[in-house]
Amino acid sequence: MELFEVIQKRHSYRNAFAPGPVAREELIKIVNAGLLAPSACNKQSTRFLILDDPAMLARIAAMPDAAPCLKSTTALILCLTNTTPQPVFQGLHFELQDCAAAVENMLLAITALGYASVWIDGWLKNKGRAEQIAEWLNIPAHKTIQVILPVGIAGEPAARPVKKPFNERACFNTYALP
């Protein structure tokens, strides 16, 4: 699918997925798109744990306030950063940005392959959920689950959020925005 069409089509999907697995080759294509994202000083700081084990997915699905997509997904991509982000340039670190760029590449890949997803971040960081999932999965303490992406075929229609027009967010040469 053509890039600008994919960018236009991508939107968050929180409803239930249609039943059925996502082939591992598809998940590998999606994560490969994440691996190719830019990262500060090319450190490639983000790691990816792909879950398609039904028992573990069921445990996560049963967590409080899980969205319908999480309750019904057969594949989940966990994006991990270093718990203590590593400085790469003049004492600065960019692991959140590295991870976000990888997530965006994967969301576009998911869309292009005909799947749906949503960037789950706040839910994870609330009420110790990321720590609980990390414990179940024996993720070492030096890695933190930063974002999770369920992957599946959209099972229901979903509203696209409205985006502000260009003139409310962008301008040329002179800053003229709220």
Next chain:
Amino acid sequence: MELFEVIQKRHSYRNAFAPGPVAREELIKIVNAGLLAPSACNKQSTRFLILDDPAMLARIAAMPDAAPCLKSTTALILCLTNTTPQPVFQGLHFELQDCAAAVENMLLAITALGYASVWIDGWLKNKGRAEQIAEWLNIPAHKTIQVILPVGIAGEPAARPVKKPFNERACFNTYALP
């Protein structure tokens, strides 16, 4: 251009650009790709200031340690976040992530349209450069320049950084990475 081809082709370009302007319609297409990126709770927190004013570009080009692409660019997209990031969910804020997702969409758009760029972040945050540029541009204190993207036609060959293979950064179900 097809999404996966664009993702594969995109790489950082720091060398000099070929001479010549970038049409405003092209810059608008690029920034529109950024506007369509996901953002936490759809808050669309990132703002974009597009510079194609030669006098202002010359001032930025003359700053210490500017990369050749910055010295030669005729267009620069400044990505701004709130200086005090706004919490959007359970006291958490995600403006760095919102901005990074928009930047990645724009880098892909830049690549698809035949231009080159590089995500400039650390240089900006070092030695007060972001604050200096914000002052020149009368950017209000509640906005911070987070990332800048020069846009131009690559004027020289540039090395693509090597990416780690899948197995060094990703795995299925059981965490088995360094």
